[in-house]
Amino acid sequence: xxxxxxxxxxxxxxxxxxxxxxxxxxxxxxxxxxxxxxxxxxxxxxxxxxxxxxxxxxxxxxxxxxxxxxxxxxxxxxxxxxxxxxxxxxxxxxxxxxxxxxxxxxxxxxxxxxxxxxxxxxxxxxxxxxxxxxxxxxxxxxxxxxxxxxxxxxxxxxxxxxxxxxxxxxxxxxxxxxxxxxxxxxxxxxxxxxxxxxxxxxxxxxxxxxxxxxxxxxxxxxxxxxxxxxxxxxxxxxxxxxxxxxxxxxxxxxxxxxxxxxxxxxxxxxxxxxxxxxxxxxxxxxxxxxxxxxxxxxxxxxxxxxxxxxxxxxxxxxxxxxxxxxxxxxxxxxxxxxxxxxxxxxxxxxxxxxxxxxxxxxxxxxxxxxxxxxxxxxx
Numbered sequence: 001x002x003x004x005x006x007x008x009x010x011x012x013x014x015x016x017x018x019x020x021x022x023x024x025x026x027x028x029x030x031x032x033x034x035x036x037x038x039x040x041x042x043x044x045x046x047x048x049x050x051x052x053x054x055x056x057x058x059x060x061x062x063x064x065x066x067x068x069x070x071x072x073x074x075x076x077x078x079x080x081x082x083x084x085x086x087x088x089x090x091x092x093x094x095x096x097x098x099x100x101x102x103x104x105x106x107x108x109x110x111x112x113x114x115x116x117x118x119x120x121x122x123x124x125x126x127x128x129x130x131x132x133x134x135x136x137x138x139x140x141x142x143x144x145x146x147x148x149x150x151x152x153x154x155x156x157x158x159x160x161x162x163x164x165x166x167x168x169x170x171x172x173x174x175x176x177x178x179x180x181x182x183x184x185x186x187x188x189x190x191x192x193x194x195x196x197x198x199x200x201x202x203x204x205x206x207x208x209x210x211x212x213x214x215x216x217x218x219x220x221x222x223x224x225x226x227x228x229x230x231x232x233x234x235x236x237x238x239x240x241x242x243x244x245x246x247x248x249x250x251x252x253x254x255x256x257x258x259x260x261x262x263x264x265x266x267x268x269x270x271x272x273x274x275x276x277x278x279x280x281x282x283x284x285x286x287x288x289x290x291x292x293x294x295x296x297x298x299x300x301x302x303x304x305x306x307x308x309x310x311x312x313x314x315x316x317x318x319x320x321x322x323x324x325x326x327x328x329x330x331x332x333x334x335x336x337x338x339x340x341x342x343x344x345x346x347x348x349x350x351x352x353x354x355x356x357x358x359x360x361x362x363x364x365x366x367x368x369x370x371x372x373x374x375x376x377x378x379x
Contacts, residue, residue: 001037001067001092003044005059007083007103010044010090013057014077016239017048019209020055021073029117032070036115039066043238047121048073053206054121058238067092068115071099079108109299122242127228130198132169134214136184140171140225142352143182143212143368146337148204149175161209164198172253173204177252178334188285197369198225201250204233204241207234210234214239257371261350263323265294265301266363269347273339275303276316276332283332287308289375290332292349297320305332328354329375335360 034047121369140294149157293302344362349360
């Protein structure tokens, strides 16, 4: 194995696959990155795998000798990141499973392990396929990922549920206290070309890595998606992300959203976020609870917090309110998370009572529903 490539190129791709390399691998070879060098295509391929999630990425290089080898991912990434921004040479030495890295600053030798022991990434022989636009995927991920659960005991809730309908992809995430649902349409016209019936739950960790990959994806080509009952593979040009799907029945979240509401409150999203951010300074001292007081006579919402032994705060935000007055309390962090994800100038808070689910929707093109459970106010 011998190839020459820019330091920046190798560094970028190493940091990408390094994200899936486990810190406590089940076997030593999994702490390494698999390096495959192809003389015919003049490409270097890097693979990281933790037996649940795998990532593969390729880039062009000047390949003089082909070969395969696994090298310690963290060590290799640390060395390459600190080398000068210039062409570097990586050459396999006569010693078993070792390479020499050469740049103008000097020479380093790194020992690895044979590629023979590295497991193959999963492939999907018989499954379904679809094509999704980058815009639809990014929109859905931004609007849903934040609402996933971090509680591993509720494993199915640690992912985002994806459902496909003709020309529409629905993303849903809930942690039991709030629910985010985004419906995106694909203007490329190529989504779901094969009438794939998608109804899968993808781990949030994998989707966060996919989101990072999408943000650096420069092609206008749609993302290819292959899936079966246990795996899903996302293909972005020369990059591939594979992950095991989460098992278990995802909650029937659509039935959680009330069909009608007695009160509607239209607010400037930025003004409301700013007020909540300031009030949160006090709310964080206590239990993160903030009270919203709807005043239809004044057409305003009072945002307040009472943190005993610390202090209190109150701000008033102008609003368009239909329905009766109401005092309702929420976890301030849940409100802020939802408002940040909505992204439109105006939003509408819809609610019935102080104890029933409330919904925040954007006023604009984005089709998103954010449901949040209120907190009971102790009198």
